[in-house]
Amino acid sequence: MITRTNFLDLLGGNTRKYHSCIITSYTFDILFFEQAVLPRLRRAGIRNINIFVDAKMFHKQLENFQGKEYLSQNRDYSITPVFLDGAFHSKSLLAVGNTKGLLAIGSGNITGSGLSNNEEIWSAFHYKNNENLTEGIFSKSIKYLDSLKKYSYAANLKKINWISENSTWYSHLLNRNSDTTNQLDGKSKISIYTTNADSSFFQEIITQVPRNPKEIKILSPYYNKSGKLILKLLEYLTPDKIHCVVDPDYGNIPIELNGHPSIEFSEWSNLSVDKKMKKSLHAKAYQFEYDDSSIFLLGSANATSEAFGTDKSPAKNAEILLKMENGSRRDYFAELGIKFPIVGTLNLAELKINELTHQNDYNQWSIKILHAEFQDFLLKIYLDKILTTELILRIEDADLRILIDKSIKISEPYAEIDIENITHKDIFRCSLLKEGARISNYAYPQNSSDLLGTNPDERLARWGEIRTHDIFEGLGIEVFLDFLNGNKLFEKSSNATLIEKKQEKEEKVPDPITTDEFNKNASNEENENSGQSHLTSLIEDFLSQLVFGTTEEVEISDNVEQQAMGNIEKPANDAPIVHRENNFSYSEGLRIRKKLENVLTRIIDYVDNYTINLYLRSTRHSNDLNLGIDHLNAQLIGLSLILKYLSRPFDQKSIEITISYDEIKKLNSLEKKYSLVRHAKQNGNPNGIVSYDLDINYIEKIVKEIKNNKDFGLIEIDKDNIKENKHCIFDPYLNQSACEEFMINNLGRLLYAILKEKILVEEKQSARKEQQINKILQYSILLIYNFNWSKKDLIYRDLILLNILNSFPKQSSFNQVVDTLKTIAESENNHLELEGKNITHLNRLISKYQSFIEKVKSNSSNIKEELDPILENRIIYSTSYGFAILKDVKTNKRIDLETPLGIDYQDKNLYGFSDVFIGENVKVFEN
Structure with a gap:
């Protein structure tokens, strides 16, 4: 059915229907995508977003970018530039869910013009698991889109592979060998054709079209000046005539065909079309009309030899086309509201032609940056070749200001560059320079941590839902704690790998490999964290920001599309979020405390499973299971929760109740059910009678239960004398077992593992490891100073602090450590303090420690x-x-x-x- 709509509306608003998508586009507008398209994808539940764009056009956008103030800080969609000698001109969207799919193929780019201001034609198809009506179309499209991953590296490559890992139907169609033509009914069938500059539409489609059509109608904004494709159609198919619609104000005109007796022209602006269709022409469609049948082509291909190729040569561009065949005569253009005149009336000689030229920047680049991404303190770049001379890596922000010029030498087509002093959110583009001149394209470095946070895995999807809310607002913390307790985050892995310290081995000289193979190998080695490690990293980073940092609230309003169309005003700077401290009821406070203790206990057991061998004297070999990044993440999650809820009060209003009972087991059950607090002194109560403090919210329920249960009797209830009791979720006296064991014993096991160098990670994770250890040590110091220590226990406090100081990397600046602690303590979202006397004590202890260690060394x-x-x-x-x-x-x-x-x-x-x-x-x- 032909209707007029924005094809993005077909995604709907069901957040469970789709989880991933692949988008292809010739041009791509970052700001428009983030303002108008990304919210639509998010509403449809799509988290894993993969975009392929033409490298030359994307370079031009990066070169001339303006609008930093509107740019999202969390760019967790992947952009892969496709490098071709021609143009990567394919326009499509594939949305993938667990059982459903949506495929859209058309002529529009992912820009304001492509989705709003131009006249475009799209065709869309739905797929449902085990329904074969559109299987052929989806299978061919999936294979084409999957083939594009040869241009992807590192996190981008992983994101593409996630789709087949999380949708069995997608994987099935990817590996399916079948006809790519779908029979829609008795008379109609539809086929899909793709090229990646490696085949010819002319050979695959035109040579299979019946000859001698009555008329060929062409709607296209761009033609070769010579009309090469039109002449080829005329020569090969011998139609009675060819009628071309052109847009002189926007496109390229086949000016050399003027006056040809078999070729007519009409101007788009003078066409009799639907009144709504008065926008610039960007649609591409071709209709072959016969006495008793019709063939219709639509998609991305302009009427050029670069798009179609010829009968003897492949296309230069990457394109995608649909072919619709109808067994009876059908005017698709008329159904679209486009009415071709019977006779073309446009005289090309009367037009003032402004020829559009497209400069090929590839000739100016000595080296291409195929992909760039950063994680922690490293920028990773993938190149098409090696230049042995010294180069300058330049990194700039979105205002095109230089953040760093760094001298580098590249010995492999994959390189890692230290960017420790650059704020991640400022990174926008990078390039390579030689002798002051840029010799590469602009690349768009992406944050691999953000990208890897979009895994459509159900656990990660659930985490994605949770992290969009303030978990410390209301009872959101309970949802979060249930997630931590219910997703096997802190369990010993059945496939844990052994990481040994590096040993000197005789190196075998490898066989030489190509640049592309080298880059792919590097990509496959990147980010091989288990899903568990990655998820705990996301949770830890999120908690760190909420507990200690300030965040900016991003609001997705209903009018973002309208704003993106041009009426954009610079948003006012939002004030930092300061999390309000909600007053929990007594039952809520007890429930949250219990769930927090469960999380801490799980983390304690998780770390203990990996450290137990450290204490067995018979264990001398180095290939025991070692602690890794996920254990450090787990410890930090626990520390963040204690820091947030230490001394966090909740109130109880209670009355006194006295109960008689027959069986102690049934009494214990009643105590647990109603959170009864037994009086320390029973004031002479005889056996079988007990007095309690009862939360006032339980009065009616417990009275009813006692009256209806012969095992209990209500002796007295004092409703008039209401007492107010203060409680803490975690009190500062280290007398709650889970909190005490976590802060003392579990921390001690980690400190011992650090001492024994038993926290081993792969080299690419070493920066993350050091960062996490430093955070653990700093958070622990802050917590230790916020616990109340008795005088006799102060020596034990100092003992813990000394072992923490001894666990910092030897090159650490303790002045910087103290400054960091002050900053954390002063955070608006943090209620803990680092008092002056504690800072004085810490500085004195640091001084004594440093002096002592110097004496040890000497x-x-x-x-x-x-x-x-x-x-x-x-x-x-x-x-x-x-x-x-x-x-x-x-x-x-x-x-x-x-x-x-x-x-x-x-x-x-x-x-x-x-x-x-x-x-x-x-x-x-x-x-």
Whole structure:
């Protein structure tokens, strides 16, 4: 059915229908896409967005870009430039869901003109699993679009592969061998044709069209000046005539065909068309009319030999076309509201022709940047060749200001460049220069962390829904905690890999490979994090921003399309979000505390599964399972939650109730059900009678249950004397088991793993590892100073702090650490403090630590004392066990050490290391 609509409306608003899409376009407008198209895709549930564009045209947009203030900070859609000698001119959209698909093929680009201001023709098809009406069309389209991934690298390549991994029907059609023609009814059939500058539409389509049509009608904005394709059609098919519609104000005219007896012309603006169709012509369509049948072509191909090729040569462009064949005569143009005059009346000689030229920038580039992306502190670029001379890598922001000019030498067609001092959100384009002149195209570096956050995996999709809300607003935290507890995030992986320390091995010289193979190998090695590691990274980054950072709220309004069409005003700067502290009810507070404790317990068990072998003396080999990035992420998730909810109050209004009971088990169930708090003193109650504080919200329910249950009796209830009790989700006294074990024991295991160098990651993750360890240490220091320590426990506090200081990389600047802690403590979203006295104490402890470690390095005798029981309860240091309290000196010079880095010896009432030997002299730390 032919209707007039915006083809994006076909996506609908069902957020469960589609999860991924592939878009192809010759030109691509970043701002228009983000303002007008991206919200439509999001409303349809599409997260994994993949865009292929012509490299030359995309370079021109980057070269002349304006509008930084409207640019999204979270550009999590992938853009892959396609480098061809001709043009990558295909225009299509494929939306993919678990069981459904939508395919649109047409003439419009992803720009304001292509989707709003030009006259375009699109054809759309739906697919539903196990329905074969459109299988052939979808199968051919999927194979064509999947073939484009040869231009994709790194995260972009992974995103394309996710589609088949998450949709079985897509994978089935991708591997299906079948006819690409679909029979729509008894008279009509439809076929799809594609070329990537490797085949000829003229050979595949035109040579199969019956000869001697009555008329060929052509609607196209662009023609060869010589009319080469039209002459070929005339020569090969011998129609009675060819009638061409042209748009002199917009396109290219076949001026050399003027006066040809078999070729007529009409001007688009003078055509009798639907009143709504008064926009610039950009549609491409071809109708072959016979006495008893019709053939209609539509798609991206202009009426040029570059688009169609010839009977002897392939096309120069990448194009996509639909062929519709009807067994009876049908005027598709008339159905579209386009009425060709019986006789063309346009005299081309009377037109003032403004020839459009397209400069090929490829000839100016000595080297092409095929792809660029960044993660953590590295920019990764993929090149088409190697230039051994010294080059300058230039990175610029969206205002085209230079962020960095860095001298580099490229020995491989894939390179990693340190960009530690550049803010990620400022990066917009990069290029290569030699002797001050640019020798490459502009590339568009993309944030691989953002891209990898769009996996259509159901867990990641669920996380995507959660992260769009303020989880600290209302009871959103419960939804978040249920997600953490229910998605197997903190479980020992069944396919955990062993990462060993690098050893010197004899290197085998590899066989030489091509540049393209090298780049693909590099891409395949990139971002091989497990889904679990990636998801925990996303959650940790998100929590870090919410707890400590300021965020900008992005609102998707209903009029974004209208704004994108030209009425855009610069938005006012939003104030940073300051999360409001909601008052939880007593039952809500208890419920949230329980869920938080469950999360902490799961993280504790997760880390413990990987660290237990560190404490087994029989384990000496290096290929045990080691801690990795996902364990660091897990620890940071737990720390962020404690930081957010430490000392977070919730109130209870309660009355006193006294109950009689027969069975203690049934009483325990009643206590749990109504969160009854038993009085410490029962004021002389006899056996079988107990007094409680009862939350006032449970009065009616518990009274009803007691009256209807013979196992209990209501002795007294004092409704008039309402007491107000204060509680904390996590109180600052370290007397809640999960919080205490997490902050002391679990942190200690991580510190011991750092000491033993048992947190091993692949080289490409080393920067992330260091970043996460630093955050763990900084968050832990802030938390330690926000707990209340008794005087007798202060030595244990200092012991933990010393081991934290000892875990920072040796080149760390402790002044910078203290400054960072101050910044975190002063965050508007953070209610914890770092008081002046604590800063003074920390600086003093850092000074003592640095002085002590210098003496250790110089093997100074000033800190060494002979092992003696008199040293018990003093802090000592060893390279094997870090800082510890000397608890027991035995006659054989073996010792017991108390330290959170150890394990629990319940039979000895010791947490640390038992019966170890570190020498006859020990290094004593004077606190």
